[in-house]
Amino acid sequence: MAIGRFTLDPGIKVFINDLRISWPRTLRRASLPADLLARGPPTLTPDEYFRFWSALQAEGDGRDLALDIGQAISVETFSPPIMAALCSPNLAVAAQRIATYKPLVGPLRLDLADTAGGLRITYQWPPDQQPPALLATSELVFWTALARIATRHHIHPARLTMPNPPPGRVGLEDYFGTRIRKADTHTITFSADDAARPFLTENESMWRFYAPELRRRLSDLQAEATVAERVRAALHETLPAGDSTITAVTKRMATSPRTLQRQLREEGTTYQSVLASTREALARHYLRRGNLRTGEIAYLLGYDDTNSFYRAFRTWTGATPDAVRAATAV
DSSP states (O other): OOOSOEEOOTTHHHHHHHTTOOHHHHHHHTTOOTTGGGSSSOEEOHHHHHHHHHHHHHHTTTOOHHHHHHHHOOGGGOOHHHHHHHTSSBHHHHHHHHHHHGGGTOSOEEEEEEETTEEEEEEEOOTTOOOOHHHHHHHHHHHHHHHHHHHOSOOOOSEEEESSOOSSOHHHHHHHTSOEEEOSSOEEEEOHHHHHSBOTTOOHHHHHHHHHHHHHHHHHHHHHSOHHHHHHHHHHHHGGGTOOOHHHHHHHHTSOHHHHHHHHHHTTOOHHHHHHHHHHHHHHHHHHHOOSOHHHHHHHTTOSSHHHHHHHHHHHHSSOHHHHHHHHHO
8 A cells, every 4th residue: 555655647637638628726726836847846645635636627617528638638648657557568567566666656556457357457546545436437538548559459348346336327438339347346457358458569679778666766765654653654564464463564564563563562562552543443444335245345354253353343433333433324
């Protein structure tokens, strides 16, 4: 999961203009400074990034902006990490590169899987924040545009899923050439043939030019994150596997339990405090989804039994998971 701050590509202003949206009004609505792009490469927190996309959606005034974005995407609008992916030999390799460097351009993580249906790309958003609908839809639109631009073929996804497909989605489905299905996650799947289709934009020398700088920027981003943020990101990986131990986290962070505990004390917190706050945020996220049983949530949070989860949740919130679920559903 992306942590800390990340860079907003300066080309976004041109892109917004191409969408016939007012850049100044979008910034005002998002409570972002008017001179955002005048201070060098701007960096945003995840909250600021989501506010920006919510403001953009509101400025669209009812337009199907995701479809407009799909039609406006061009090579000129791609940021360096995406340009580097465009240099790849095919979509499968491009997806691996984008998944690696996605934290540079957005607060999310991409999970890739080779399935019987082809290359599946799944979006993992911060568990305590719901992405604006326009952002989530535009992310799926991007993959289709990338595949078409790079191959010069009218590629369409083999499968698309969203937790809440938009009501008027006929135009979007026409763009994708694929029906949008309802599921728990935002995913897009391309057939194995399309994932392996050669990119006409392949440029290995350009990739070698981009790669060192991208690695440096990713390293800087990770170094800027607090230790607590890095622990929280690691827990997002280990908890669903049923492991909440500090040993599992330190293995992912390539450090020792003693060193991690010392670093957390220096930041005024403890491993148990970070674990508890992470579990609470994840629990609230799972309860909002409404399709997971309490026992399943307990398992995803790394608890051995449901009763332990109930006791911990009441300690955090003063209420039961069922009560919070009911209040969320109202």
